[in-house]
Amino acid sequence: MLTANTQLLYTRGLDIMPSLKTQVTQIMEHVEKLIMTRLHKWVFCHDSCDDEQKDLALQRRIRSLNWVTPQMLGVPFPDEKVSFDMVGNAFVSIIEMDAKRAPQDKLACVSKCSQHVFEALSRSNSEPANADDFLSSLVYVVLKANPPRLHSNMQYVIRFGLPHSLMAGESGYYFTNLSCAVAFIEKLDGPALSLSPEEFEGYMLGQRTPCALNRRQQVISDTQNLLEDLKGRQEKLDQGMDALNAQLQKWVQEVHSQLDETRSQFVLAQKEITAQKEVLLSTQDNKEESVLVLEDQDGGLRETGC
Secondary structure (H helix, E strand, C coil): CCCHHHHHHHHHHHHHHHHHHHHHHHHHHHHHHHHHHHHHHHHCCCCCCCHHHHHHHHHHHHHHCCCCCHHHHCCCCCCHHHHHHHCHHHHHHHHHHHHCCCHHHHHHHHHHHHHHHHHHHHHHCCCCCCHHHHHHHHHHHHHHHCCCCHHHHHHHHHHHCCHHHHHCHHHHHHHHHHHHHHHHHHCCCCHHHCCCHHHHHHHHCCCCCCHHHHHHHHHHHHHHHHHHHHHHHHHHHHHHHHHHHHHHHHHHHHHHHHHHHHHHHHHHHHHHHHHHHHHHHHHHHHHHHHHHHHHHHHHHHHHHHC
């Protein structure tokens, strides 16, 4: 039988254990990030394994399946254009995984991508998303994003990630679904897409095109035509601007020439006015002198008459 002190210590130990376990987990994560960040360039996609070849094979496989639509996968997106707008952040998150060095950072990218997928599902469907909807949506995201070195990144997390991160919690659930999505893509065939083997082979060889892909190609064609039209308008606008600049320069030259001509005429007019003024002044002086002479003559005659 436990004494009262022993029971008290045991109870306190139970209270301390969760916090201690959390601290140990945090310390292990810090140590993992420090070590693996420094060892990343030596252990990631090492020459001793065939990760690089599997990366290329998976990338070619995903590229050959770029014709797969959400409807074929049963993804509950209302429209392909809308789905691209809503899962764009998921594309970015799964692609960013290759830029991270620590396994926990790569797992964080997977978790972020999955959360964006759930958000897109909640926006496009009034009912809560189930596991099947999430997995098919994740397959669609991987097919459209085609993340670089996906196999190597997943193997890196499996080899060097902390076990509790891969076997429990949200990150473990999301990573497990990503592994299932990649395995599904590697074994994808016609029946999985509700297609006959002949139809699937026709799509793989490029002999068939889904209606959604036809619509996308039509949108691309319309966009190209619009760009060509805008380019023609831009060229006409540039030509109009050049003609306007030429007219403006010609008008400026004409204004300058008119100003020069007006200035020269003004100078000539000033000279003429000055000359006329001098003539008038000289004429007035002559008149005054004549008046003085006449006055002198009149004065002399008057004196003589007396």
